[in-house]
Amino acid sequence: MSFSSSSSSSCLTELMENKRLYISLLSYVFLLRIFESSLTPYTCFINFRCAVVTGANKGIGFEICRQLALNKIQVILTARNESRGIEAVKKLNASGVQNVIFHQLDVKDPTSISHLVKFIETHFKKIDILIVDKNGDYLPGVIQETYEMGEECLETNYYGTKKVTEALVPLLQLSKSPKIVNVTSSYGQLSHIPNDELKRELDDIDNLTKERINEIIRSFLRDFKAAKLRENGWPLTPSAYKVSKAAINAYTRLMAKELKYILVNCVDPGHVKTDMSFNTGKDVMEGAKGPVMAALLPDEGPSGVYFEQTVIAPF
Ligand SMILES: NC(=O)c1ccc[n+]([C@@H]2O[C@H](COP(=O)([O-])OP(=O)(O)OC[C@H]3O[C@@H](n4cnc5c(N)ncnc54)[C@H](OP(=O)(O)O)[C@@H]3O)[C@@H](O)[C@H]2O)c1
Numbered sequence: 364m365s366f367s368s369s370s371s372s373s374c375l376t377e378l379m380e381n382k383r384l385y386i387s388l389l390s391y392v393f394l395l396r397i398f399e400s401s402l403t404p405y406t407c408f409i410n411f412r413c414a415v416v417t418g419a420n421k422g423i424g425f426e427i428c429r430q431l432a433l434n435k436i437q438v439i440l441t442a443r444n445e446s447r448g449i450e451a452v453k454k455l456n457a458s459g460v461q462n463v464i465f466h467q468l469d470v471k472d473p474t475s476i477s478h479l480v481k482f483i484e485t486h487f488k489k490i491d492i493l494i495v496d497k498n499g500d501y502l503p504g505v506i507q508e509t510y511e512m513g514e515e516c517l518e519t520n521y522y523g524t525k526k527v528t529e530a531l532v533p534l535l536q537l538s539k540s541p542k543i544v545n546v547t548s549s550y551g552q553l554s555h556i557p558n559d560e561l562k563r564e565l566d567d568i569d570n571l572t573k574e575r576i577n578e579i580i581r582s583f584l585r586d587f588k589a590a591k592l593r594e595n596g597w598p599l600t601p602s603a604y605k606v607s608k609a610a611i612n613a614y615t616r617l618m619a620k621e622l623k624y625i626l627v628n629c630v631d632p633g634h635v636k637t638d639m640s641f642n643t644g645k646d647v648m649e650g651a652k653g654p655v656m657a658a659l660l661p662d663e664g665p666s667g668v669y670f671e672q673t674v675i676a677p678f
Pocket residue numbers: 417418419420421422423424442443444447468469470471496497498499500519523546547548549631632633634635636637638639640644
């Protein structure tokens with residue numbers, strides 16, 4: 364009797380143990396499901412610093428992505444052409460660089476910009492670095508610069524930079540260490556502008572406004588159409604490219620003043636061997652060094668400055 368009573372009690376204990384185990388297992392599965400539902404394919408990258416690079420399927424932008432990724436930054440490589448962008452990421456992955464993903468972005472297209480913003484909000488919540496590096500279909504080396512080419516150049520280089528920056532600033536403001544880098548050119552330096560009054564105005568950051576930059580661009584295009592570029596002291600060949608970069612430089616300084624929490628700088632990569640330079644100049648690895656250095660500046664680093672590669676130089 365005593366045997367049978369002890370055996371039934373041990374049986375009961377075992378049953379209780381199993382039940383407890385079963386309940387714990389159920390709770391575990393339940394919690395796992397909740398956790399899983401909050402995951403996205405990119406959740407594993409959320410603790411990484413995240414960078415968006417525009418126009419990055421080739422040239423300097425592509426190399427910037429590679430160097431940032433090697434610095435343990437999660438990179439969103441963007442390009443306007445989806446297959447060229449995917450190919451670029453595959454190339455990086457094949458060389459052992461894994462923390463790079465692709466998202467389509469045409470800097471001129473507001474719908475494309477808002478899709479990128481939604482993608483980041485969903486999967487990354489914030490970004491830490493924005494590098495605006497792209498050059499429109501306009502090649503500064505061309506001899507005959509038409510009005511249409513000039514207009515397209517300003518639309519891509521200046522207004523494209525502005526649209527992407529303004530859309531991504533709210534996501535940069537969620538970063539502990541936000542940086543914006545605009546890739547510019549020595550052609551954008553004020554020394555290329557013959558009109559002294561215009562030069563003075565673009566350099567007077569305390570009084571310059573974004574509206575005034577827009578007006579300056581409109582008057583440039585008017586003069587371009589009316590063949591009055593030389594007469595009115597605009598930079599010549601490649602005229603629109605120089606004006607677009609001078610406008611980006613001035614915009615960089617205004618943004619640095621406005622967004623005190625973000626380091627906003629522009630970098631001239633120098634003469635770099637890419638399609639744009641007809642494959643002349645230094646290696647892209649050298650050309651990407653300046654923009655990457657500006658992206659990785661310490662938080663107390665400079666803001667609103669022009670880097671000639673890695674050295675601060677005058678606007
Ligand atoms: N290379 C130099 O010697 C040099 C010198 C000074 C400054 N820079 C500056 O460095 C930057 C990069 O030039 P790079 O030499 O690397 O030129 P690149 O090899 O010609 O590359 C330009 C990139 O911009 C992309 N792009 C053009 N329009 C776009 C748009 N609407 N939206 C998004 N991306 C667009 C191109 O995409 P697709 O492939 O689809 O055309 C390409 O990926 C430019 O800002 C340029 O002004 C270059």
